[in-house]
Amino acid sequence: MAIGYEHVTAEPVARLIDEFNRLPGIGPKSASRLAFYLLRAKPEQAQRLAAAIIEMKEKTVLCSRCFNITVEDPCVICRNPGRQVQQLCVVEEPLDVVALERTGEYKGLYHVLHGAISPVEGINPEDLKIRELMDRLKVEPVEEVIISTNPNLEGDATAAYLAREIIPLGVRVTRLARGLPMGSDLEYADEVTLGRALQGRRDM
Amino acid sequence: MRDRLYSTPALIIRRSDVGEADRLLTIYTPQLGKLTVAARGVRKTSSKLAGHLELFVHTQLQLARGRSLDVVTESRVSDHFATLRSDLDRISVAYYVAELLDKMTPEQSDNSALFRLTRDVLAAIDRESTTARRDVVLRFFELHLLSLSGYRPHFFHCAVCERELDQSADRFSPAAGGVVCANCVARVTGTLPLSLSAFKLLRYLLRGGIDDALALNVSPELAQEAGFILRVALKQVLERELKSVEFLNLLRG
Numbered sequence: 001m002a003i004g005y006e007h008v009t010a011e012p013v014a015r016l017i018d019e020f021n022r023l024p025g026i027g028p029k030s031a032s033r034l035a036f037y038l039l040r041a042k043p044e045q046a047q048r049l050a051a052a053i054i055e056m057k058e059k060t061v062l063c064s065r066c067f068n069i070t071v072e073d074p075c076v077i078c079r080n081p082g083r084q085v086q087q088l089c090v091v092e093e094p095l096d097v098v099a100l101e102r103t104g105e106y107k108g109l110y111h112v113l114h115g116a117i118s119p120v121e122g123i124n125p126e127d128l129k130i131r132e133l134m135d136r137l138k139v140e141p142v143e144e145v146i147i148s149t150n151p152n153l154e155g156d157a158t159a160a161y162l163a164r165e166i167i168p169l170g171v172r173v174t175r176l177a178r179g180l181p182m183g184s185d186l187e188y189a190d191e192v193t194l195g196r197a198l199q200g201r202r203d204m
Numbered sequence: 205m206r207d208r209l210y211s212t213p214a215l216i217i218r219r220s221d222v223g224e225a226d227r228l229l230t231i232y233t234p235q236l237g238k239l240t241v242a243a244r245g246v247r248k249t250s251s252k253l254a255g256h257l258e259l260f261v262h263t264q265l266q267l268a269r270g271r272s273l274d275v276v277t278e279s280r281v282s283d284h285f286a287t288l289r290s291d292l293d294r295i296s297v298a299y300y301v302a303e304l305l306d307k308m309t310p311e312q313s314d315n316s317a318l319f320r321l322t323r324d325v326l327a328a329i330d331r332e333s334t335t336a337r338r339d340v341v342l343r344f345f346e347l348h349l350l351s352l353s354g355y356r357p358h359f360f361h362c363a364v365c366e367r368e369l370d371q372s373a374d375r376f377s378p379a380a381g382g383v384v385c386a387n388c389v390a391r392v393t394g395t396l397p398l399s400l401s402a403f404k405l406l407r408y409l410l411r412g413g414i415d416d417a418l419a420l421n422v423s424p425e426l427a428q429e430a431g432f433i434l435r436v437a438l439k440q441v442l443e444r445e446l447k448s449v450e451f452l453n454l455l456r457g
Contacts, residue, residue, distance in 0.1 A: 025223040119299040119448035120218060120306075153259040153289055160292040181249040190255025192284055 013039060065136070067112040067129045069094045077110060084108045086143040090133065090162065092116050092150060100148065108146070111136065116154040117161060125161055133162075137169055144172040151178050151193075207269075209277065212236060214265045215322055216257060217302040221247060229257060229276070230306060231265070234316035238309045241265075242273045256281050260288065260298050262323055285330040296455050297329050297338055299448040301345055307442055308353050318352045321345065324414050335456075337418065339427040344409050344417040346434040351410065355441050358382025359407045364391060374398055376433050378440040396436060402429045 009017070013035055020031035038046050062068070063075035070076070077083060077097075087108025091097055097110050113128040136142070145166055149155035163173045179197040180189055189197070217238075218230035225247040232238050246254040256263060256279035266278035288294045305322055309315070325345045332338050350357060361368055363382030373383045375395040383403065384392055405426060409417050439445065 117451070119296060119451035120303050122447040122450070124451050124454060153295065156289060157292060157295045160290075160295070164292065184250060185252065188252035190258075190281065190284070192258075192286055192289075193255050195286070 066110045067114060067132065068097050068110060082107070085141055087146060088136070088140070088142045088144070089146045089148050091148045092155065092158070096148065108144075113149070113158070116149055116158040118154045118157075128158075130162070130165070134165060137166065137171060142171055144174060147173065147175045151176070209266060209268050211264065211266045213262070213282070213319070215262055215319065215326070216259055217306050217322075219257075219259055225251075227257070228273070232305060232309070232319055232322060233314075234319040235314050237313040237315055238306070238311050240273060240311070241267060241276055242270065243276045253279055258284075258289070260285055260302065260326060262326065283327065283330075285326055288326065288330040293335055293455055294329055294338065296448070296452045297342060298326060300342070300446065300452050301325055301329070303446050303448045304346070304349060304438070307446065308349055308438075315352060318349070321348050321352060328414060328418065332418070336422065336424055336427065339424070339431065340409075340417055340420060340422050341414070343405075343427060343430050343434060344414055346431075346438060347406065347409050350434075350437060350441065353441075355381065355437075356410075357406075357437050359403070359410055362388055364388035371400060371403075373403065374400070376436075378436045381437070381440070396433065398433060399426075399429060401426055402433065405430050406433070 009032075016035040016038070017028070017031045020026050020034050021028055023031075026034070038049070059071055060069050061071075061073055063070045063073055063078055065074045065078045068075050068077065072079075084107050087106075088111055089100060089106060089108055090111045090113060091100065092113055092115060094112055097112065100106050100110075111129065111133050113130065113133070115123055115128050117123060117125060117128070137145070145162070147159045147162055149158045159175055163175075166173050177196075177200050178193060179200060180186070180193065186194070212233045212235065214231040214233045216229055217232050220228050222228055222242075225245045227243045227246050229241050229243055230238065231241060243253060243257050245251050246257055248254070253276065257276065261281050262283040262285070264280045264282060265276055267274040268277050285298075288298055301322065305318070309318065322345070325341055328341045329338055332341060347357070357363075358381060359369070361382075362373070362385040363377055363380035364384050365388050367385060367387075369383055369385055373385050374397060375384050375389050376382070376398045377384050377392045377395045379394060380392050383398065384395060389395060405420070405422060408420070409430075435449075
């Protein structure tokens with residue numbers, strides 16, 4: 001992608017800018033800022049960055065059981081005998097596992113789908129790790145599948161599709177509750193969220 | 205100088221994530237047609253706009269003119285279509301409607317009839333409880349979308365010789381853009397068979413409004429035949445397959 005630095009910038013710098021510019025959330029301005037920072041940084045720092053990128057690509061694999069990113073297969077969570085094998089939490093992305101683990105509330109296992117159904121982008125069920133999930137349910141003693149896809153249309157569509165496939169197997173299917181985020185304001189809540197928060201209210 | 209802020213009704217027909225927490229929205233408006241606008245910070249859980257900018261909502265938006273893209277500052281939802289988004293079949297139909305609208309329309313070309321059509325169709329998909337009735341709605345949408353985009357299929361006059369058609373007409377020509385009469389069939393290639401009931405259904409749908417369409421009792425086979433003809437006609441115009449069709453077909457098995 002030509003971003004206009006080629007004529008005045010030395011070729012290797014322009015190439016790095018170009019590579020940074022391909023990353024999500026980084027535009028041409030941020031890309032050149034990062035490149036020029038590294039140009040002036042100590043050689044060791046640039047080496048460390050380059051090595052970290054290469055190591056990440058070479059040393060990580062997907063866990064063959066839950067499809068989370070891991071160094072050793074199976075991953076630390078799947079290997080941990082302390083986790084409850086009766087509960088399986090289905091998430092869209094590896095980062096969602098990190099978010100759920102931070103809560104410290106969940107002791108079961110995970111399954112990472114690597115995306116959500118989005119027909120307009122051409123992402124259909126067969127493009128996700130759904131067949132792998134169904135295979136796990138056949139062999140593992142799972143009693144409850146907790147669907148933790150994002151609370152947006154793609155996530156809800158994925159949840160509805162999974163429920164349709166899993167419920168006939170006689171496994172309990174639950175969905176993360178939807179309610180009001182911490183520190184928010186009732187006045188700004190949309191009707192769908194507020195409606196579901198009302199339906200899912202708790203005794204105090 | 206133009207006002208910095210302006211307000212418009214809008215249907216949100218596509219979204220894509222950009223940057224840390226922003227989204228680009230493709231919206232369809234009555235006066236400005238299809239637009240791409242930016243919604244800042246809406247992927248954060250603390251965003252007060254997020255729930256009001258979901259896919260397929262019908263909303264009143266306030267926008268601020270930006271250098272390249274206009275930015276959403278407020279959203280007051282007129283209709284969430286809550287039933288639609290809790291049902292897999294309806295979701296797949298809505299995705300198809302939104303993708304069709306997106307692919308059939310250029311940016312910033314106003315067409316308020318198309319806005320009303322899509323709004324009414326989404327409302328009907330939300331409201332109608334059987335797939336058979338929603339399929340009729342879908343046929344109505346496909347037909348009128350073609351019509352309002354300037355590709356009205358010929359169902360009353362022969363697509364070749366323009367003579368008025370009678371009930372003997374039984375071939376549809378995607379290339380000619382409509383039904384061809386018995387005299388002209390030999391002059392066009394690649395025509396498709398069209399049953400008399402499908403022919404009558406399409407004529408009726410083209411002439412009436414959405415309420416007339418919903419007053420009909422259409423068998424699934426007939427809706428399917430009409431759907432096949434319309435998909436071929438749409439493909440002729442779009443020159444490609446829609447991505448959301450695959451999911452729709454998958455669910456319908």
